[in-house]
Amino acid sequence: TLTWTELDQRAVDTVRVLAADAVEKVGNGHPGTAMSLAPAAYVLFQKLLRHDPSDPEWTGRDRFVLSPGHTSLTLYIQLFLSGYGLELDDLKALRTWGSLTPGHPEYRHTKGVEITTGPLGQGLATAVGFAYGQRRQRGMFDPEAAAGTSPFDHTIWVIASDGDLQEGVTSEASSLAGHQELGNLVVIYDENHISIEDDTDVAFTEDVLKRYEAYGWHTQRVDWTKTGKYVEDVAELYSALVAAKAETSKPSIVSLRTIIGYPAPKKQNTGKIHGSALGKDEVAALKEVLGFDPEKHFEVDPEVLEHARGVVQRGAQAHAAWQEGFDAWQASHAEEAAVLERIQARTLPAGWDASLPSFEAGKDLSTRAASGKVLTAIGPVLPELWGGSADLAESNNTTIEGAASFIPESRQTASWKGNPYGRVLHFGIREHAAAAIVNGIVMHSSTRAFSGTFLIFSDYQKPAVRLGALMGVPAIYVWSHDSIGLGEDGPTHQPVEQLASLRTIPGLDVVRPGDANEVAVAWRTILENTQNPAGIVLTRQNIPVYERGDGPATGTTFGSAEGVARGGYVLAEASTDTPDVILIGTGSEVQLAVEARETLEAQGISARVVSMPCLEWFNAQDAAYRNSVLPRTVRARVSVEAGVSQSWQGIVGDAGRSVSLEHFGASADYKTLYREFGITADAVVQAAKDSI
C-alpha cells in the first residue's frame, strides 16, 4: 500500500506552483496538464519507477515516456525533484535558447529524458517499441530466468493524453501491443477531457477503454471526479498502477480522469489552460488555494526538496541490489555479457563484414533480393540485427531466413513459427507504427532493428522517420519497390516524389544502391553508422550486377562498390582525363547511365558514370573527394533517376540536365513505363548532348 505523507502532498502542490511559475515567466507554454498530472507523475517517480537519478543510463532502469510532450514540465519538474541534475534555474529558463528545458523534452539533451516527444501519438507508439526492445533484450541475454528475476526485467511506463489516444499511429501500435501481449507496458491515460478546442466531446466520444479491451489490453478506470467533487485519490491510482504492473500477460492502460489545471480557481477545466500562461492573477490565486505565498515565485520548501530527493538514495539502493543480480548473471553468462557490452557500446564484432556476400556479375538481380541475401548472411554474426515488414515480408525481402518470429507462441501461424524472443517482426499493415516501434527498439536496447515496406508507404511513416532523424536514432527503414519499376500496380504504388522528399529530412541517410554489390556495401555502411537513421531503397525489378575491379574505375574497368561508403563514386570512367560529360545515376537508373556512356563514347563523347547511392554521405566527404568525382570544371552533367528532379538541381547545375519523372506514374509493365515516360538511355544521351 501507498505511504503518502503531508510532505508528499506538499511536493505535489509544489509541482503545480512551479509549473504555473515557469510558464508565467517565459510567457507561454503548457501549464494545465503539468498541474493536474502532478500527483500521477510524482507517484510514478517517487513510488513506482525503478530508476537511479545518478545513472540515467542504467541498463536495469524502468523507462518513462511522456507522450504528450507539450507538458514537458510534468517531466522536468520530476527530474528536478528526483535529483537528475535539473535545478530551479533550469526551470526558470523554460523554453529559452540553449536551456535544458526546451518546449518539448529532447532526447540526449536533458538527463533523464528517454525520448523526444511532442508530435502526438509518437510517444506511446515508440514506447511500444521500448517494450519490444525489453523483451528481445531479455530473450537475447537471459531467456531462462523466471519472470521478474532477470536483471533485464523492467517496466515501460507511459503517460498518454486525449490527443495521443486519437492519433492513428497510437491505434496501430496499441493493437500490436495487445497482439504481442506486452506485459511490461503500463500506460496512464490522462483523460482530462480537454484539448485545444476545449471539451473533447466536440470530436472524441468513443469508449476508449472498450477499444483497448478489443486490442487485448488490461484496462482499469480511476475517476477522480466520481464523487461529484474532484478528489485526487492517489492511493487509488497507486493501487491501479501496481495491479497494472503485476499484469504481465498483457499491456495495461489505466484511464485516469483528471481536471486539467486543477486547482487553478478560474481556469481549471478549460482549453485555455492547456496551452497558455495562467496570467498573474490566476497564478496568485492558485498559490493562495495551495497555501503558497502569492508574492513568491519558484518557491520550493527545502524540506520538500530534501524529501523528494530521497529518490537519489533509494535509486542507488535499487541499483546496487540490481547490480548483484546483474553481476551474477554476468559471471554465469560470459558470452552473452560480452555481446551486451559490445552492443551497448554500439560497436560491431571484429571481422563481421567477412560474412557479407558478394554477388557475381552477369546475372541480373533486384536489389531487394540482394538485400534479403545480405540480411540472411549477416544475421548469424550480428545478433543485434532484427526486423521485419509491414505485411510485405516476401516483397521487401526483410526476413532473416531461418530465424524465428517475435510473437507469442499462441500467435504462430502455418507460415511463421516463433516465440516471444524471436527475431522476425510482423507489423501487419501498419507502416507508421512499424517505424515508430523500430525507433523505440533501437533506443531501448541498442539493437539494430529494421522495418520494411514499399517506398511509397514511407509517406505513412514520415512523422516517425523524422523523429528518428531528430533524435539521431540509428533505426533502419527498408523501402523496396522504389520507382515506376514496380510496374503494374500503378500510380498509387509508384513512388515519384518520395526520394526527393525523404532527402529533405535533415539527418536521414537515403541510400539507393545501384546493384547487388552496392547493396552489400550500403548495408555495411549503414550498420557502421550509429548516429542517425537510414533508409535503404531497393528495386523490385532485376537489374544488372556489374563486373568491377578492386579499386577505382579506370577507362576499362568499373570501380569497386566500396565507393558506396562515400555516397557517390566513379563507377565507369570516361575515355579522356577530363570527361566531356558526367552521368549521375542512382539505383536502377545507373544502368541507363552506363548504357548511355557506351553510346556517347562510341560517338566520340567522353562520359563518366557516377553512381550516387547516398547524397548525404557524399556531401559529408571532403571537398577534394567531391571534386574528384564531380570536378567543378565539368559543367555538363546529367542526373538520371525515375523520380522528380528537385534533389538533383543543385548537383547538375545551370548547364546540367535531369532525366526525371515530374508527374505520377501509370499502370503497365515497367519496361513500357520507362519507355513511355522517357526514362531511357537514349534520353540520357540526348540530355548529355544538350548539356555539353
Place this chain on the structure above:
Amino acid sequence: TLTWTELDQRAVDTVRVLAADAVEKVGNGHPGTAMSLAPAAYVLFQKLLRHDPSDPEWTGRDRFVLSPGHTSLTLYIQLFLSGYGLELDDLKALRTWGSLTPGHPEYRHTKGVEITTGPLGQGLATAVGFAYGQRRQRGMFDPEAAAGTSPFDHTIWVIASDGDLQEGVTSEASSLAGHQELGNLVVIYDENHISIEDDTDVAFTEDVLKRYEAYGWHTQRVDWTKTGKYVEDVAELYSALVAAKAETSKPSIVSLRTIIGYPAPKKQNTGKIHGSALGKDEVAALKEVLGFDPEKHFEVDPEVLEHARGVVQRGAQAHAAWQEGFDAWQASHAEEAAVLERIQARTLPAGWDASLPSFEAGKDLSTRAASGKVLTAIGPVLPELWGGSADLAESNNTTIEGAASFIPESRQTASWKGNPYGRVLHFGIREHAAAAIVNGIVMHSSTRAFSGTFLIFSDYQKPAVRLGALMGVPAIYVWSHDSIGLGEDGPTHQPVEQLASLRTIPGLDVVRPGDANEVAVAWRTILENTQNPAGIVLTRQNIPVYERGDGPATGTTFGSAEGVARGGYVLAEASTDTPDVILIGTGSEVQLAVEARETLEAQGISARVVSMPCLEWFNAQDAAYRNSVLPRTVRARVSVEAGVSQSWQGIVGDAGRSVSLEHFGASADYKTLYREFGITADAVVQAAKDSI
C-alpha cells in the same frame, strides 16, 4: 427478402472465372479477393446499390468505395456486368498501358470508379468524408425533408479489407464516423483472415467489431464459415446489409468472414492467391469446380450478361423515380437549386471576390490571422466553403465566425454550438483522417472544404494529400505555424523540410503568402482553381503588411498583391533597369528580402525583390512572364526561406545563394532563432554580394 436465382449464382461464378482469367492473362495482379468477394460485390451492385450505369454522375446515386484497391477486379467486373461501358476487352487489358483497367481503380479514368484506392486505409477514411458530404449537401439543400424522402438521401457503401482495418487512418476516421453518427455509411469488412504474410493471426488478433462498438458503430457478423463448411449465404449477407442501411442513427459495419480465393481448389485461403496469378492448372481446376470449360477464357454466358445488365433498366427506373422528387424539390427550392447547379459546375458566384477583405498597410499581422479574416468575410457569399481544424481551431484560424459546428446536437459543447448540418468541422487530433475526409467531402459534394493543422503535421497527412493530388481533387489544406517562427515549441513542431517536401508532390499547389493582402489573393486563386488541391501555408507570428500600388512594382512603389495569382511577382523593383541581384522570398521571409534590398540599394547595389508564394503557379506561367520576373540574364539571385533550400536550387542556379535552414530548429523565442540560425536581412545582403 432477397431474390436469388440460378442466373445470379451463375453470374457470381462468372465473376470468379473472369477474375482468374484476367490476372492470368497479364501474369500478375490480385485474383483472390475478387473471387471470394464476388457474391458480396454482386449483391451490392445488383440488389442494393442505387445507381444508374447510364449516368455515373447522377446526383442521387449511392456511392461505392472499394477500399482495398488492389482487388480492382472486384469493381471492374461489376462495372462490366452492370453495364457501365467496361467490356471484356477492357478486362483482358487489365494492368496494361492505357487501359481502362489499371492495377488500382483510378478516379476520373474509368466510368463508375468513384475514387482512386490502393494505399490501404484511404478508401474507408475518404468514404467517411463522402458521408460528411452527403449530410452537408442535404443540410444545404433540403434540410426539412423527412428522413429518407429527400433526393439528397443516399447511402455510402464501402468494402474494406483486413489491411484497411489495421491502418491508423481508418481508426481515426472510424472514430469520427461514430462520433458524427453517420447513419448513411455502411461498411462491409471482408474478414478473409489472409494478407500478404498469410494468416493474419501473425499480426492482427484484436476484436475488430468490439473496437467498432467502442467507436459507436452498429456492428453485425456474417460468418460463412460458421457451419464448419464454407457456405456463401448470400441471403444472410443481404439481410445484414439491409439492416445496416436501415440503421440511420449510426454507421454500420458488417464483418463478412470469407475464404480468399474460394473456390480455387489448391490456393484458396493462402497468402499466395492474394497477389499472384493462380497459374494455368489452378485456373483450369477452378473452372472445373464451377462448371466452366477449362479450355475457354473470358467465357461469359450471354444469358448471364443479359440478366446482370438488367441493372441498366432498373437503374434508369430508379433514376426516373428520383428525378420526380428532384424536380419537385427544384420547383419548390429555386434558390437552393441555383446554388446546387453552380456548385456542381464548380463555379463561383459572380462578384464573390468583392467580399474579400483588404488589409491596411502599416500594422503587422500574422498571415494565419489574415486567413481567418478572409474565411469569415467570404463565408457568407460562398456557402460551399466549409471546414475546420484538427483541434487547433484558434491556432489555425480556420473558423468561419458565426457558423455552426457540424456535429450531432448531443455533441455540442460550451465552446461549440452546432447541428448535423453545420459548417465548422472538428477533426479532433486526427490530422490524417482530416485530410482524407476533406478529400472525400470535396469529391462527394463538390463543396470546397478545408482542414487545418500545423504545417509540421502535414507529415501525418501526406498519404491523403498525395491521393488528393493524384485524383485532382480541389481540397484545401490550411497549414499554419509554418517555420521556426512558431518559436518556443521547438524542433518537434518547427517545420524545416516540409515546404521543400510538399513541393515535390506533383499536382499540389503549395502557397505561402508574404503578407495579409497576399493571403486574400491566395485564397481567391485557390478557390478559382478546381483542378487540384492546394495547401495554404501561414505564419504564427505577425509580419508586415506592405504599402502597395495598384499595379506592377515601380522603383518607388511596391507591386500589387494581384501578382500572387501568377505564383511569383516583383514586389519591390530595383533602382536600375537590370537589377544587380534578385532577392526571392516567401512568407515571413519576404520582409528580410525587403529589408536587404534597402541596405543593398543604399550601398549602390540595385536589388529587386520577388515574392514567390507558389512555385507551382509561377512555373505554370509562360516563359515571357517568368523571364520578366526572373530575367535569365540576372544570375545573381538569393532565395530566402526558413527551411531547407532544396526547392530553390533550380531557381537560384549556379551563381545564386540560398539563405536557408538545413537542420532542425530549437526551442526559443522566434527572434532569437532567426538570429542564431542566420536567417536575417544581413545574411541576405551578404548572400547577395556573394552571388554578384
